[in-house]
């Protein structure tokens with residue numbers, strides 16, 4: 613009689629631990645879906661070929677080279693100042709880092725390229741995502 617109670621208690625403990633641990637295990641087994649936020653919506657035709665649209669308030673540059681449209685975050689990767697557009701790319705007014713139009717570092721102290729933002733085309737519009 614005593615052994616059946618112990619067996620039942622053990623089974624209940626295992627069930628309770630299983631129920632508690634399932635969400636924790638699932639967190640590691642199920643990949644997290646990253647929800648992107650739309651930062652900007654613009655007309656594709658509004659981006660000048662070989663040029664860029666600068667959205668200073670949002671710190672975003674939308675650039676069109678040939679038929680390739682891409683967006684860069686204008687936050688300097690050194691210490692976070694906002695970079696300025698130049699004829700050859702971008703320059704940081706704080707410590708002098710220089711970046712190409714693709715965001716690659718030409719001159720430090722920044723050692724990482726400007727962050728490229730995700731783009732999604734929807735008909736005539738281009739969505740710039742976080």
Ligand code: FES
Pocket residue numbers: 688689690691692693704705706707708709720721722
């Ligand atoms: S913050 Fe841009 S170079 Fe330092």
